[in-house]
Amino acid sequence: MELTPRKKKILAAVIEEYIRTAEPVGSKAIAAKGNLGCSPATIRNELAELVSRGYLEQPHTSAGRVPTPLGYRMYVNELMETQDLSDEEVAEIAERLSGPLPPDQLMSDAGRIASQLTNYPALTITARPAATIRRFDLIYLDANSFIIVLLLSTDAVKNKLVRLPVSVDQTMIQKLSTLFNAHFTGISENAITPGMIHAAERAAEDNLGITAVIAAFAIETLTDSEQTQAYLVGETQLLNQPEFRDPDKAHRLMRYLTEGGHLADLPLEEMHGDNELRVLIGPENVAEELKDSSVIIATYDAGDNMRGIIGVVGPTRMDYSRVAAKLSYIAAGLSKRLGGGSSMPPPGLDNKLIIKGEDFDEREIKEEENEG
Amino acid sequence: MELTPRKKKILAAVIEEYIRTAEPVGSKAIAAKGNLGCSPATIRNELAELVSRGYLEQPHTSAGRVPTPLGYRMYVNELMETQDLSDEEVAEIAERLSGPLPPDQLMSDAGRIASQLTNYPALTITARPAATIRRFDLIYLDANSFIIVLLLSTDAVKNKLVRLPVSVDQTMIQKLSTLFNAHFTGISENAITPGMIHAAERAAEDNLGITAVIAAFAIETLTDSEQTQAYLVGETQLLNQPEFRDPDKAHRLMRYLTEGGHLADLPLEEMHGDNELRVLIGPENVAEELKDSSVIIATYDAGDNMRGIIGVVGPTRMDYSRVAAKLSYIAAGLSKRLGGGSSMPPPGLDNKLIIKGEDFDEREIKEEENEG
């Protein structure tokens, strides 16, 4: 059953006030905001119903109301208004994303910006598609060393300096270079078989094991290139939040975020279209450690078939509206920089972003719940 | 004036007990440890004197004693006994440092190990000596792109994929490659002058600005190579320490450590010989934010004239002896891996490490200090 417009307004008011103050909010405070012309008593009736329908809860009888995850979900899906960024904010983001930085740096910088602007820890995740090698080059240095240079299909260039315990001559290196270019380009990691390596070894008349070294580097590079990388910046911001004044609680979450690489597998299945935000509220997170935190992520086009995620983590009492606006602008900026052109998008664009969330069930709370 | 042997024993006992419990320690507790055959009353006399000489202090009358920075300094310099690592610890460190990892990874891994083994945040700093370019290679890809490959004097290889808005032919690339190899190798960053670049441009008959692009990359690479890099791992461990139960305090220190790159300039002047530990206790740290923390750092030989620092940060009530043992073994391991051979040093070696600290002044505390 739909909520009446007034209930929605009240719910939104409670949530916004709670986000602002982190204190349970009472009927009086809402009435004082003045938006709806009715008395605290009326609001109390409405609040009671919002509680019984699961959108709010009371820490104890005779305290104000606090939003439940369901309440936040409703707020995010239907109630909250998209915020505009201030001109300064737009300018700052644009400025900081416009530097002549290499993609990796740009992305980690974007995380830093997100964290600083939202005052929450920010995460960045880059998923790389399986790459292939586009070109091999072996640069002969001297009898005992050469450099392997690999150009990947993603335009990344990888290299390695190889020192040999034995001598090779320049023609051998040349031969190997040609061979590898002929047979090892354009294929994926698991297409490189021991058989191929042996064949190349024979063809180059290499009895020093150089072929194997090169092949190993190729495989290693391809394997690495597939890995998703995840970074976290601004963990310390958590300590600003009243809900993390308990050091143990803070420690638990921070450990989860920084250790064990949980970050990487966190929202991978949440990868979705560009210019779309996703909000995971409290128990909607699969990880136990995140059950009373919220995560907002935006996906962006990182160019070359790569897709990136940028997001922030915070308590469920997160300023969804503000964070969404900033994240989406940052993500749009990254898409522009990495995917398409090199200038920043107009700041108005982000209003069109879709905030997509989970479905939710309103649950009826029984009048009386016996326990013990 | 030297402390009597018994005073030293008592001071050591106080410090060790305080490190263990984080509570002010009383005369009774020390007597109970049994090492010295005298009664609590005697110990009280001795304690009183240690207080008046500045090694200990009392949070308030009728509380136990707490070490002052001077007390810790004395402990570190003269009192503390070098600890041996357990076989498991030796095995774990050796195991984790023996992987076939590239140097960068190895160093950041070492930080992780240090943090996990000591339960304090760990920092790693790498200072790179100014590098020169040993060799230039330009790899022609197609009319619109080529790769720059630089081999540095440090054996590092850097590269960049350049895409051009205009066409070049292979001979031009070749010509530039030869030119750069002839004139831009073996020199330092600031030896590259605009004049040189112009000269090269003319010599190569390059009117497309390609020379400038290559030169810019060379300069950028050289600049980068000089920078010291600093990492911090395990910041969250701070939250374990009772002295950081106050989230604001913890936040302040963590922010200092993680932001603004203070880390890099922290103990740079503390660079010192290999296999030597340095301990900075509380106010001995120059940074205001570290005034009631301690830092222990070990320097290791990172090979190729590079020098690395690995260390931990914690409250002044740090387990100096335990941390010193672990850090020195890790540093020795890194030196071996990166500098000399590739096997781990024997675990006994670390006992020979010098713990070098600051000089200190014993200050006489007047019987009565009037204030207000």
Add this chain to the structure above:
DNA sequence: TGTTGGCACTCTGTTTCTTCGAGTGCTAAT
């Protein structure tokens, strides 16, 4: 029927007071 003022009630956070005990410094005895 929905809204409102009034009022008794509940519950928490804060403050104040008390108590408890660890630890001290001092003194006198050994």
Add this chain to the structure above:
DNA sequence: ATTAGCACTCGAAGAAACAGAGTGCCAACA
């Protein structure tokens, strides 16, 4: 020089009292 004894101090912890914010409900009202 060391030690036992003792009075004293001071903070931590607990108990009691208090204030106030907020509620639910009832009766009055539009």
